[in-house]
Amino acid sequence: MAITVHPVTSTFVAEVCDVDLSKPLPAEDLAAIKSAFWKYAVLIFPGQELTQQQHLDFGRQFGRVESGRIVDNTQQKSRFGNEFSDVSNLDAEGRIWEADSRQREYKAANRLWHTDSSFRFTPGMCSLLYARSIPPVGGQTEFTDERAAYDALDAATRARLAELIGEHCLATSRRLGGFSRFTDEEYQRAERVPQLLVRTVPESGRKTLYLAAHVGGIYDMPEKESAGLLQQLMAHATQRQFVHSHRWREKDLVMWDNRCTMHRGMEYDDLRWARDMRRVTIADAGNSCELAGVKLPARYLAAVAAAVVGKTTAPTAEY
Numbered sequence: 001m002a003i004t005v006h007p008v009t010s011t012f013v014a015e016v017c018d019v020d021l022s023k024p025l026p027a028e029d030l031a032a033i034k035s036a037f038w039k040y041a042v043l044i045f046p047g048q049e050l051t052q053q054q055h056l057d058f059g060r061q062f063g064r065v066e067s068g069r070i071v072d073n074t075q076q077k078s079r080f081g082n083e084f085s086d087v088s089n090l091d092a093e094g095r096i097w098e099a100d101s102r103q104r105e106y107k108a109a110n111r112l113w114h115t116d117s118s119f120r121f122t123p124g125m126c127s128l129l130y131a132r133s134i135p136p137v138g139g140q141t142e143f144t145d146e147r148a149a150y151d152a153l154d155a156a157t158r159a160r161l162a163e164l165i166g167e168h169c170l171a172t173s174r175r176l177g178g179f180s181r182f183t184d185e186e187y188q189r190a191e192r193v194p195q196l197l198v199r200t201v202p203e204s205g206r207k208t209l210y211l212a213a214h215v216g217g218i219y220d221m222p223e224k225e226s227a228g229l230l231q232q233l234m235a236h237a238t239q240r241q242f243v244h245s246h247r248w249r250e251k252d253l254v255m256w257d258n259r260c261t262m263h264r265g266m267e268y269d270d271l272r273w274a275r276d277m278r279r280v281t282i283a284d285a286g287n288s289c290e291l292a293g294v295k296l297p298a299r300y301l302a303a304v305a306a307a308v309v310g311k312t313t314a315p316t317a318e319y
């Protein structure tokens with residue numbers, strides 16, 4: 001039986017049924033999934049029974065898996081190995097975290113609108129998040145469609161944004177999320193990475209905003225001006241008409257396109273209920289500026305050099 005695709009709206013979010021992701025997919029099913037993904041940007045696969053290996057194998061059909069993931073720069077390893085992000089409220093032994101745990105404070109920024117790994121020189125293309133256990137109340141993930149948000153901008157704003165470069169930094173979102181345990185040295189290591197504020201998704205040809213809580217400034221723009229513009233754009237892009245809220249069920253696998261959506265986790269009683277989620281992230285084809293042929297200003301050459309030699313000076317945290 002061929003897969004079935006059930007769109008939530010005509011252009012954003014679809015549920016995909018009649019497919020078993022634990023098995024190798026027939027070519028026509030994979031093609032149909034990719035086609036739906038480029039169109040709807042968020043796909044929900046309910047009722048999947050996946051081992052870690054099967055989760056990885058499905059993700060690999062979309063590109064290179066980001067690796068070297070650690071929980072944060074304390075170097076604590078992910079519970080699931082370095083190709084997985086642990087998006088749970090559980091410690092390394094699988095127990096619900098303590099109220100004052102570093103991880104709890106660190107991951108508080110997951111509740112801010114963001115896109116995964118945009119603070120890396122080569123950002124995340126898509127993420128695949130699998131729910132092993134979920135809280136009975138709260139803990140939804142909200143997604144916003146930045147393509148629709150771009151389409152709704154007036155012509156003057158679109159012209160103003162063309163080729164502007166946002167500066168993405170992990171420390172920016174940590175600070176916004178209230179994380180206060182970075183040392184000065186750790187803050188200094190967190191590189192500002194350039195990414196276009198407006199990019200084009202090649203598979204659909206659609207233009208999209210590319211925002212995140214990681215963005216702290218805009219290249220060559222005074223801070224007062226960039227702060228106001230970024231705040232306006234974030235408010236615009238997260239209006240309810242662009243947002244879908246996903247209520248998790250156990251064994252849901254949800255994948256989203258990080259190039260044209262943002263997401264945020266919603267509140268739940270994280271000291272009471274386990275929310276056991278693991279994520280695989282697929283790397284983009286390159287830095288968004290480079291992919292668009294936009295010359296990188298000299299200020300970012302350190303970030304470029306770090307990417308070329310395969311290192312990143314930013315903490316390679318999950319987020």
Ligand SMILES: [Fe+2]
Nearest residue numbers: 115116263319
């Ligand atoms: Fe995320």
